[in-house]
Amino acid sequence: MRPFKFTKADSATSAVNLLSKNINASFLAGGTNIIDLMKEDVAHPDELINLGGLTLTGIKQLADGGLTLGALGKNTEAANHPVVRKNYPLLSKAILAGASAQIRNMATNGGNLLQRTRCSYFYDVSMPCNKREPGTGCGAMEGINRMHAIFGWSESCIAVYPSDMAVALLALNARVKVLSIDGKERTIAMADFHRLAGNQPEKDNNLQRGDLITAIEIPPNNFAAHSAYVKVRDRNSYAFALVSVAAALNLSGNTISSARITMGGVAHKPWAATEAEAFLKGKSATEANFREAAEIAMRDAKPLEHNKFKVEMGKRTIVLALKQALKG
Numbered sequence: 001m002r003p004f005k006f007t008k009a010d011s012a013t014s015a016v017n018l019l020s021k022n023i024n025a026s027f028l029a030g031g032t033n034i035i036d037l038m039k040e041d042v043a044h045p046d047e048l049i050n051l052g053g054l055t056l057t058g059i060k061q062l063a064d065g066g067l068t069l070g071a072l073g074k075n076t077e078a079a080n081h082p083v084v085r086k087n088y089p090l091l092s093k094a095i096l097a098g099a100s101a102q103i104r105n106m107a108t109n110g111g112n113l114l115q116r117t118r119c120s121y122f123y124d125v126s127m128p129c130n131k132r133e134p135g136t137g138c139g140a141m142e143g144i145n146r147m148h149a150i151f152g153w154s155e156s157c158i159a160v161y162p163s164d165m166a167v168a169l170l171a172l173n174a175r176v177k178v179l180s181i182d183g184k185e186r187t188i189a190m191a192d193f194h195r196l197a198g199n200q201p202e203k204d205n206n207l208q209r210g211d212l213i214t215a216i217e218i219p220p221n222n223f224a225a226h227s228a229y230v231k232v233r234d235r236n237s238y239a240f241a242l243v244s245v246a247a248a249l250n251l252s253g254n255t256i257s258s259a260r261i262t263m264g265g266v267a268h269k270p271w272a273a274t275e276a277e278a279f280l281k282g283k284s285a286t287e288a289n290f291r292e293a294a295e296i297a298m299r300d301a302k303p304l305e306h307n308k309f310k311v312e313m314g315k316r317t318i319v320l321a322l323k324q325a326l327k328g
Contacts, residue, residue, distance in 0.1 A: 001038050005047040012056060012179050012212055018049045020181050020210045027051055027212065029072055029108040032099075033115040041125050042116075042132055056110075056214050059083065065220035071110030071177075071213040075165065076101070078109055088218060090227035090248055094168035097231045100238050110213035112165045113176065113193065116204060117268075118240050119148070119159035130156045131201040146306040147242065150314070151267040157201030158304060160265055161194060162240050167264040168229060170272060171246040175217045181210030187217070194269035201268070223248035223260065228324035230317050231264075241265035243313045247321035249285060256280045256289075261297060261318060266310060273297035273318070285326050287319065294318040 007025075009015035019025050025047035026034060037043035057070040059081050067088065069078050078084055079095035099107065121127045121139035128137035140148055140158050148158040174190040194205050207213075227248040233239040244264035250257040259280040261273040276297035283289045294315040301311045 002041070002044050002046075004038075004045055006050065007047055008050045008053060010053065012054055012214060013183065015049055015051055015054065016179055016181050016183075016210050016212050019212075022047050023209075025049055029111040030074070030106040032103050032107045033111065037116065040123050042123055051212075062217070067218045069109045069216045069218070071215055072108050075099075075104040075107045075109065075112060078165075079104065087220075087224050088172060089224055090171060090229055090246055091165070091168045091218070093227075093229040094164045094244075094246060097229055097244070098164035109165070109216055112163055113169075113213065113216075114205070115163055117159035118162050120144075122159060131159055131197075134200070134202050141304075144306055145304040147240070147265075148304055148307055149267050150301040150303045150307060150310050151263075151271050152196040153268065153302070153304075154197045154199065154201070156199050157197035157268065159197070159201070159268060161204070161267065161269050162264075163270070164229070164231060164241065164244060164264060166190070166194070167244055167262050167270045168246045169216065169218070170270040171227075171248055171260040171262040172218050172221060172223070175219075176213055177215040177217060178207065179212045179214050180208065185214070190270075191272065197268045204268075221248075222250045222257075226251055226325045226328050228321045230321040230324065232313060232317055243310055243317050245314075245317045245321040247318070247325040249280075249322070249325050251285060251326075254285050256283050256285050259293075259322075261293070261322070263297075263314065263318075266301075266314060276318070285322075287323065290319045290322040291315075293322070 026045035028048040029051045056072040060068045075095050079092045085092050122129050127139035149160050170190045176188045229246050231241050231244040241264045246262045248260040259277045263271040276293040280293050298314045
């Protein structure tokens with residue numbers, strides 16, 4: 001690991017100001033991803049600005065019935081908080097499907113959203129990678145691309161985004177609160193937070209330089225009784241998703257008033273199956289309709305040489321997640 005300066009921020013404002021003074025600095029929260037990236041020489045900031053002492057923690061209920069998660073709150077607290085488990089069980093299930101208990105104890109809510117792809121070509125600094133070094137090419141395109149994207153990829157990058165938590169937050173229409181370098185606060189809808197690769201795969205999200213995530217807001221909804229998170233992976237713990245699905249149903253009797261289907265492991269960002277959601281609205285909650293929704297969700301997939309299996313896997317995972325959501 002290369003030498004770096006360690007600086008402690010004493011407030012959110014000071015953290016933003018400190019970052020603005022050094023273009024090669026990075027924030028340090030839980031450190032579960034940035035430290036790995038530094039060890040592998042993928043990232044090499046010359047200064048880490050420690051956010052550990054800031055009070056951007058805690059979980060609070062909002063006046064409208066929604067919820068706020070502090071950006072520096074730990075994933076373990078969010079997954080196990082009684083209000084989250086009662087009102088947003090989808091979020092709890094998704095967080096618990098990610099990483100290990102030890103990592104969840106360190107990982108923060110804001111940091112979870114900012115974790116970078118686990119593409120092996122991104123981590124291998126001897127290989128070309130447009131995400132790591134723009135303009136060098138994509139080793140995965142003609143390489144072993146079994147884990148890679150089937151939606152929204154570009155000729156520049158076929159990597160997938162790794163977070164489970166973000167897939168659930170997209171299904172729950174969450175919003176990300178951000179403190180900008182000019183001292184102003186703004187809110188970014190989860191659907192607009194992450195980016196597709198396009199011709200700038202080095203940019204994972206729509207944050208600006210110096211932006212600090214302060215909280216994640218989740219609006220109230222009626223999905224608590226009928227939601228599920230299904231993650232398919234190579235082994236049953238401590239592995240990233242081949243395909244994951246967050247499914248949520250709002251039912252009136254057996255009629256679907258609204259549905260949410262979001263996916264992980266298939267694109268450069270959490271992927272919303274909006275046409276499948278629209279198809280299910282007003283339909284009966286039957287396996288036949290779930291199967292048709294799955295066909296709609298996957299019909300525009302563009303698999304690569306080694307990941308054609310993800311198309312059928314995606315269909316089956318969507319059906320399974322919807323069936324589990326219906327069962328509650």
